[in-house]
Amino acid sequence: MSDPIILCQDVHKWFGNFQALKGISMEVQKGEVIVIFGPSGSGKSTFIRTINRLEEHQKGTIIVDGIELTHDVRNIAAIRSEIGMVFQQFNLFPHLSVLQNVTLAPIWVRKWPKEKAEQVAHDLLERVGIPEQAEKYPGQLSGGQQQRVAIARALAMQPKIMLFDEPTSALDPEMIKEVLDVMIELAKSGMTMLVVTHEMGFARAVADRMYFFDDGLVIESGTPDAVFKNPQEDRTKLFLSQILTH
Amino acid sequence: MATSPVPASERPPVASVGVLGWLRQNLFSSVGNTLLTIVSAAFLFLAGRSILTWAVTQANWGAVTGNLEVLTWGRYPEGQVWRLGLSVLILAVLGGLTWWLWRRGPESPARRSLLVGWALSPVALAVLIRGITLPTPATISNNLGYYLFRPEVLPLLEENWRAGAACIVVGLLGGITWSYLTNRTHFLGLAACSLMLLFLLPLGLQMEPWLFGLNVPIIVPLAVNILLAFLIGSAVGRSLSSIEGLRRWLPWIWGVTLILVVILLTTFDVGVARVAPVQALPIIPPNIWSGIMLTLMLAVVSIVASFPIGVLLALGRRSELPVVRGFCILFIELVRGVPLITILFMAQVMLPLFLPLELTIDRGVRAMAGMTLFTAAYLAEIVRGGLQAVRHEQVEAARALGLSEVLVTVLIVLPQALRAVIPPIMGQFVSIFKDTSLVAIVGLLDLLAVGQSVIKQREYLGAVREIYLFAGLFYFVVSYAMSLASRHLEVQLGVVDS
Numbered sequence: 001m002s003d004p005i006i007l008c009q010d011v012h013k014w015f016g017n018f019q020a021l022k023g024i025s026m027e028v029q030k031g032e033v034i035v036i037f038g039p040s041g042s043g044k045s046t047f048i049r050t051i052n053r054l055e056e057h058q059k060g061t062i063i064v065d066g067i068e069l070t071h072d073v074r075n076i077a078a079i080r081s082e083i084g085m086v087f088q089q090f091n092l093f094p095h096l097s098v099l100q101n102v103t104l105a106p107i108w109v110r111k112w113p114k115e116k117a118e119q120v121a122h123d124l125l126e127r128v129g130i131p132e133q134a135e136k137y138p139g140q141l142s143g144g145q146q147q148r149v150a151i152a153r154a155l156a157m158q159p160k161i162m163l164f165d166e167p168t169s170a171l172d173p174e175m176i177k178e179v180l181d182v183m184i185e186l187a188k189s190g191m192t193m194l195v196v197t198h199e200m201g202f203a204r205a206v207a208d209r210m211y212f213f214d215d216g217l218v219i220e221s222g223t224p225d226a227v228f229k230n231p232q233e234d235r236t237k238l239f240l241s242q243i244l245t246h
Numbered sequence: 247m248a249t250s251p252v253p254a255s256e257r258p259p260v261a262s263v264g265v266l267g268w269l270r271q272n273l274f275s276s277v278g279n280t281l282l283t284i285v286s287a288a289f290l291f292l293a294g295r296s297i298l299t300w301a302v303t304q305a306n307w308g309a310v311t312g313n314l315e316v317l318t319w320g321r322y323p324e325g326q327v328w329r330l331g332l333s334v335l336i337l338a339v340l341g342g343l344t345w346w347l348w349r350r351g352p353e354s355p356a357r358r359s360l361l362v363g364w365a366l367s368p369v370a371l372a373v374l375i376r377g378i379t380l381p382t383p384a385t386i387s388n389n390l391g392y393y394l395f396r397p398e399v400l401p402l403l404e405e406n407w408r409a410g411a412a413c414i415v416v417g418l419l420g421g422i423t424w425s426y427l428t429n430r431t432h433f434l435g436l437a438a439c440s441l442m443l444l445f446l447l448p449l450g451l452q453m454e455p456w457l458f459g460l461n462v463p464i465i466v467p468l469a470v471n472i473l474l475a476f477l478i479g480s481a482v483g484r485s486l487s488s489i490e491g492l493r494r495w496l497p498w499i500w501g502v503t504l505i506l507v508v509i510l511l512t513t514f515d516v517g518v519a520r521v522a523p524v525q526a527l528p529i530i531p532p533n534i535w536s537g538i539m540l541t542l543m544l545a546v547v548s549i550v551a552s553f554p555i556g557v558l559l560a561l562g563r564r565s566e567l568p569v570v571r572g573f574c575i576l577f578i579e580l581v582r583g584v585p586l587i588t589i590l591f592m593a594q595v596m597l598p599l600f601l602p603l604e605l606t607i608d609r610g611v612r613a614m615a616g617m618t619l620f621t622a623a624y625l626a627e628i629v630r631g632g633l634q635a636v637r638h639e640q641v642e643a644a645r646a647l648g649l650s651e652v653l654v655t656v657l658i659v660l661p662q663a664l665r666a667v668i669p670p671i672m673g674q675f676v677s678i679f680k681d682t683s684l685v686a687i688v689g690l691l692d693l694l695a696v697g698q699s700v701i702k703q704r705e706y707l708g709a710v711r712e713i714y715l716f717a718g719l720f721y722f723v724v725s726y727a728m729s730l731a732s733r734h735l736e737v738q739l740g741v742v743d744s
Contacts, residue, residue, distance in 0.1 A: 081648030091643035
């Protein structure tokens with residue numbers, strides 16, 4: 001096994017007196033797709049947000065692509081430009097057009113010339129299936145379209161890792177598929193992905209490993225086959241039965 | 247509201263469309279409404295008739311038309327009024343070009359040069375309206391010579407503040423260069439500061455009372471100036487480090503600064519008539535500006551200058567650095583806790599206490615400074631409201647893309663925050679425009695003050711209504727134009743609203 005692209009050891013995180021993460025360890029190899037699931041408040045979103053330092057961990061180490069996350073601003077900037085993130089609420093910039101949303105970071109962070117950034121942006125919008133919406137503003141798009149723009153925006157930085165924080169939870173049912181299709185295509189192209197989701201169909205289709213979080217701890221982890229067919233822990237069984245039955 | 251019944255034929259009934267329909271819907275929809283319409287019409291007719299009769303037959307409009315020049319530019323010298331005209335022309339051309347390019351399409355290279363034009367216009371207009379004195383090669387070499395060979399004269403001339411100001415400028419830029427550049431050339435920032443001090447050494451060896459009345463060589467306060475400015479500059483340079491384009495501009499900025507420093511050091515009067523500087527445009531100091539021209543200049547200067555200060559104060563108030571936040575809160579609350587009139591008085595009476603004795607600031611400039619700081623404090627609170635309206639998720643999304651904190655603020659947070667608060671910002675601008683009439687109290691002659699002196703002329707005695715109507719109309723037209731502009735801006739940006 002080569003060096004892992006993400007290495008987390010014993011990561012702890014407190015919000016005031018509340019402990020959100022109680023010692024998470026995880027190794028992710030390049031090209032792996034990891035699905036993280038668990039009840040709300042279990043710390044799964046907090047955990048993937050510590051990987052690009054949107055939340056600061058207070059104990060433990062996180063090493064991304066050979067760079068350790070510390071207080072050093074340059075390290076944080078370097079890591080963030082290698083990690084793309086997609087949020088539950090899309091978080092597109094409402095005052096910028098779709099094209100500007102996608103080209104913003106390449107132009108300002110990667111210092112690409114505008115023409116190159118726009119070329120890449122058009123290609124990405126093509127890839128996520130909405131090339132005709134480039135000149136529109138986020139407010140004029142449906143939720144599914146907005147989330148696909150958000151994926152294109154994250155991909156525009158040509159990241160090595162993509163984080164997805166419940167990307168389909170805010171979507172109407174008929175729009176979930178269009179976003180999942182894009183994510184499945186991305187997973188098959190070899191992208192390293194960490195996905196917080198309850199879409200078990202997605203997990204079954206492309207996940208290499210799954211992690212079940214509860215109460216700030218990893219309760220169980222393994223391949224989708226193992227977790228679905230033969231869960232070891234009672235809490236995992238209970239949770240799976242709750243989300244798979246309806 | 248009266249609703250017209252569904253028509254049997256294709257055509258709507260006569261009474262529901264056109265002028266008749268409008269009248270019926272808006273003025274005569276019910277008995278009460280009809281009554282109100284009749285009463286208001288009668289009132290409007292009676293009041294309007296008497297005002298019209300007065301305006302046409304009795305009013306002495308000569309008080310306005312005969313004094314139009316006094317009301318417009320007052321004491322601005324007759325022969326120099328062309329400079330005001332040229333300024334208006336420059337603004338009109340810039341405005342027209344902007345409007346034209348805006349209509350033509352979103353992207354064009356001409357836009358960039360237009361932006362540069364707008365950015366340069368304040369300096370150009372200030373020089374044009376106030377005037378400028380240019381040093382000649384003879385005065386430059388003569389006056390620079392004083393720093394090297396006759397340094398003992400400078401304290402007598404009370405001109406050492408120039409050396410102090412030059413030190414601050416060089417120190418700032420030196421600090422920025424020092425922390426912005428990462429290769430070995432960043433030593434040039436330090437070298438420039440040392441060179442500056444070395445040059446001022448002959449002057450610096452003179453003794454002068456400084457803090458607590460201590461007699462120290464002048465070089466000590468100069469060194470303190472340059473050191474403080476250097477520290478501030480290096481802090482600024484660090485926060486600018488993410489902006490790549492500055493690298494190309496730095497040599498140019500140094501070039502301009504060199505010229506600035508030379509002008510700063512040399513345009514003093516050494517009493518040698520043969521090497522007097524050239525009055526390229528005769529200086530017309532702001533304290534003799536008057537009339538509409540003063541009113542507009544006060545408003546424009548305080549609006550243009552207060553905007554960036556207000557935004558910085560608002561950002562500072564949300565800063566995580568306690569010293570910065572504390573200072574911003576203190577400034578905002580102090581200024582907002584005091585009426586504008588008091589600030590205008592303070593600017594006249596208190597400001598000289600903080601400044602070196604020899605540096606006397608023009609009364610007009612002091613009023614502008616007072617109004618700018620006053621507006622900035624109010625703007626800061628308005629902008630802070632806008633900043634709070636920007637959802638934190640926007641900041642997170644921008645950070646996750648790898649944008650630095652400066653870029654997050656400039657590209658994501660501020661555009662959204664400012665867009666949300668256009669109406670109150672414009673309200674503040676309209677309010678400060680009308681408040682310019684308060685400067686009469688500190689002895690400046692704005693439109694209203696000039697009007698009052700017009701009324702005191704013998705041939706126009708009693709023409710109070712005419713003058714006040716004229717002034718009122720002027721304030722109304724400008725204020726209304728501002729609020730129209732604000733609405734237009736909102737519509738322009740509102741299109742992109744989500």
